[in-house]
Amino acid sequence: MKRFFISIIAAATCTCMSAATQNPVRNIIIMIGDGMGLSCVSMIQLENDFHTTVFDRADNIVLTRTYSLNNRVTDSAAAGTALATGHKTDNAHLGITPDGQPVESITSRAAAQGMPTGIVVTTYLQHATPAAFYAHTADRGALEDITRSLTDSGIDVAVGGGRKYFERTYPDGAWRDTLASRGYRVAEDIESLTTLGGSGRVMALLADKELPYDSGDMLAVATAKTLDLLDAESARRGDVGFVAMIEGSMIDYGAHGNEIEKLRGELRSFTMAIEAAVDFARTHEGTLVVVTSDHETGGLAIASADKDFLKSEQGISYRFACEGHTAQMCPVYLYGTGAELVNGIMENSELGAALISIIEQRQPNRLSRGDASGCERAAR
Ligand SMILES: [Zn+2]
Numbered sequence: 270m271k272r273f274f275i276s277i278i279a280a281a282t283c284t285c286m287s288a289a290t291q292n293p294v295r296n297i298i299i300m301i302g303d304g305m306g307l308s309c310v311s312m313i314q315l316e317n318d319f320h321t322t323v324f325d326r327a328d329n330i331v332l333t334r335t336y337s338l339n340n341r342v343t344d345s346a347a348a349g350t351a352l353a354t355g356h357k358t359d360n361a362h363l364g365i366t367p368d369g370q371p372v373e374s375i376t377s378r379a380a381a382q383g384m385p386t387g388i389v390v391t392t393y394l395q396h397a398t399p400a401a402f403y404a405h406t407a408d409r410g411a412l413e414d415i416t417r418s419l420t421d422s423g424i425d426v427a428v429g430g431g432r433k434y435f436e437r438t439y440p441d442g443a444w445r446d447t448l449a450s451r452g453y454r455v456a457e458d459i460e461s462l463t464t465l466g467g468s469g470r471v472m473a474l475l476a477d478k479e480l481p482y483d484s485g486d487m488l489a490v491a492t493a494k495t496l497d498l499l500d501a502e503s504a505r506r507g508d509v510g511f512v513a514m515i516e517g518s519m520i521d522y523g524a525h526g527n528e529i530e531k532l533r534g535e536l537r538s539f540t541m542a543i544e545a546a547v548d549f550a551r552t553h554e555g556t557l558v559v560v561t562s563d564h565e566t567g568g569l570a571i572a573s574a575d576k577d578f579l580k581s582e583q584g585i586s587y588r589f590a591c592e593g594h595t596a597q598m599c600p601v602y603l604y605g606t607g608a609e610l611v612n613g614i615m616e617n618s619e620l621g622a623a624l625i626s627i628i629e630q631r632q633p634n635r636l637s638r639g640d641a642s643g644c645e646r647a648a649r
Contacts, residue, residue, distance in 0.1 A: 294607040294627050295510035295555030296503070298496070298546045299375070301352065302539050303345060303398055304521030306565030307600050309536055315571065315585070316533070323543050327560075328608035331601035333617045335564045338367055342596050345521070346409040348563035348617055349401030353514075355622030363397065363415070364405040371405040375625050376424060379512040382628070385425040385502040386511065387495045391488055391538070392479040392518035393431030394419060398563060402514050413438045420447060425469075425511075426498050428462065428491045429518075430476035448472050459487055463494050468502035479519060483534040488517065489541035496549045510555065512628065515542055524567035527589040532569075550605035558604040559624065563617070565597040 302309065310324050337347035339359040347360045353374040359367045366372060376386040390399045395415040403422035404415045416438040419427065435444035448455055456462040456473040465471060473491070480487065492515050499511040517539025523532030543560055550556035568590025575583035601620060603611060611623045 292607050293555055294557045294631055297624060298513045298558045300515045300543055300560040301398055302517040302520050302562045304524045304566030305562040306597050308569040308571055311571055313536055313540055323547055324602055327602035327604055329603040331611055332598045332614045333601060333620050335599055335617050342594050343564050345397035345563050349398040351618040352621045353401040355618050355625050357618045361409050362407050363400050363409055374402045376402045376512055378625055379628055380423050383506055384509050384511050385499050387426035387499045387513040388424055389491050389495050390429035390516040390518045394427055394429040395431050395434050398516050425502055426471045426495050428473040428495055430479045432474035433477040468505045482531050486541050488538045489545040492542040493545045521566045525592055529587045547604050556605045557607040561601040562599040565595045568595045
């Protein structure tokens, strides 16, 4: 099966932008709704009475194929790795190929160019999707190793849960000194985060594990603050631009549990965060926002409540086909500068590679390579 998949990748026509062109993209904001399939987006449209949503205002759309190298139904580790590094891998693998070779993430490559980087999630920061952007391990469950990778990643702003894994990895309160020694200011609630000023490194650990469900606009507030912090740090380094990854992590949890209210709340929260990012892009020239999913979860269907399709509507029912992930393609919505640079139906890894390509082919006069301080390359 693996050989079959690899041959498909080799034969696939890459519809991403030409590698020869330069582009004016300065900032990339990657937004991942974990488990968010097209049905989730349809649900938001339907519940908004088909008034225009932020999804309907996308400047461009793409579809991705999400299978991993050892399973036609991916997990978040393999899918996150594909999006973060441009390489498909086996399920449960983070930032490495199936034979254990480390592959570099877009955040690591951006840092190597002197750009600040950030991650915002509603689950714990060591969870598979965020970890794909900084860790390299065959075991997504190795949370202490992953915590050490995060500590040494050089990511400038990290916001999410997972404080207990820092306490477990650096016991007796040593985690605070450890983070301080890496230059991090620590925030432990959203109010402390929003009152932080200036630029520089921030580690916001807002919960022991994941954030609570139905946290309203907390993800949107954290997103807006993180973008401001990264923008300030980018300006301090000479207007070098930044890369951020924002995840609506717990859409997946609601879908795994077939719990429509939890799913709805997490989708609303993620939608507000997308609106915050798109607002930032509209007021900050050179910003590309890419909204996608790592996989669909639950096989959500929006079914007519009445099987007689000749009648007027008798109501809607949400039905799940399973409690796991599915093999559906995932939608990608692009906004702002460079939205036209990625097109078509592609592998999730091709989308990741296209975004890395955009970072590495920006106009050189926008870049200042002089300040790469603190930009540890996690792949080493
Ligand atoms: Zn899942």
